[in-house]
Amino acid sequence: MRIDLHTHSTASDGTDTPAELVRNAAAQGLDVVALTDHDTVGGYEEATKALPSGLTLVTGAELSCRLNGVSLHMLAYLFDPAEPELARERELVRDDRVPRARAMVAKLRELDVPITWERVAGIAGDGSVGRPHIATALVELGVVETVSDAFTQDWLADGGRAHVEKHELDPFEAIRLIKGAGGVAVFAHPLAVKRGQCVPESAIGELAAAGLDGIEVDHMDHAEDTRVRLRGLAAELGVLTTGSSDYHGSRKTCRLGEYTTDPEVYREIVRRATGAFPVPGAGG
Template identity: 80%
Template sequence: MRIDLHTHSTASDGTDTPAELVRNAAAAGLDVVALTDHDTTRGHAEAIAALPEGLTLVTGAELSCALDGMSMHLLAYLFDPAEPELLRERELLRDDRVPRARAMVAKLRELGVPITWERVAEIAGDGSVGRPHLASALVELGVVPTVSDAFTQEWIADGGRAHVVKHELDPFAAVRLVKAAGGVAVLAHPGAAKRGRSVSDSTIAELAAAGLDGIEVDHMDHDAETRARLRDLASGLSLLTFGSSDYHGSRKDIALGAYTTDPEIYGEITRRATGAFPVPGAGGLPA
């Protein structure tokens, strides 16, 4: 069984529509895929309608968090999307993305980059606008060679010259909200130092004590040493360990199923979740 529990669609900053994503997941030989767009569940209905037979969808979201000025991401799985507190926070997170992106465009223009808000909005389309959309615009302009190269102190990484903070959840509050909505809370790519500062072991331990269910270990931004360290840490804290592609379509050079989660871990997620259930494919709508 092949399971990928971290993907993005055009509902946030991926390049596949939700329907395309589930069809591509099936074509990639996945048995289970999670749709975890940034701060939104808007892509779930389309993904479910197109879900091919033989593929199961885990509904989720990747929540924007911050602690002591450091951005963090929390993967939330199988929560009740209508739970009022978590819904309100998701809406605040999503709504703050536009003024933040506009402010980053202004900063880039002050640095001499001929970027426009109109082009960034066009790239984002109907999705929740985010830094990857600005990064794509920088690639188009020849400012950086790849999307990843935009996430540096020179440009739009945390604390970078054109970075602007946005509304983000305290991660401890986020864990509480996800659990209260019947979901499972997993810290995304905690050792991805190139995205900014990595999450400390002590913070992960505190989050575990607060109810965190697991951490993402096998990820493209973790080297072998980081994966080994995180696996040992998770074992000592009785946290579940996850492997995921963090797929963004053509926006990132990573394939669906490049990293996967053990079926036993997936089974534990479904046992812990009470807010929603995995959706088995029933054939889906035609492409």
């Protein structure tokens, strides 16, 4: 049983539509895929309608958080998308995305980069605009070679020359909201140091004490020694460990199913969730 619990579609910053994503997941031999777009549930309906027979969809979202000035992401699985408190916070984050992206474009223009808001908006399309769309524009302009190269202090990384902060949840509040909506909370790529500053391991312990269900261990941005350390930390804290691709389509090099979650862990996530249930494919 192959299970990938972290993917993105055009509803946020992926390049596959939700329908393409589930079809590609089935083609890659996955049995379960989670759709976890940034701060939105906008891809659920399309993904569900297109879900191929033999593939199960886990609905979710990747919530933007900040702790003591450090950005982090919280994966929320199988929550009730209509629960008002969590829905309101997702909306606040989404509403902040456009003015934030416009401000980053303005900073880049001050740095003599000939980027335009119209092109960034065009790349984002109907999705929730974010830094990867700006990074894609920088690749098109030849400013950087890859999307990942744009996430440096020279450009879009936290604290970088063109970075602008956004509305982000306190992760303790995020856990409370996820649980209140019947969901399961997993800390995404917690020690992905290549992305920038990470919260200390002591903070992961505090989040676990506050109800964190698990940590994402097997991820392309974790070196093998980091994965070993995180597995030990998870065992010490009594939390689940997941693995996933963090697939963004052609925007990143990771492949669907590149890293996967143990079936027993998946079953425990489903057991804990009360807000929603996995959706079995019906041949869409």
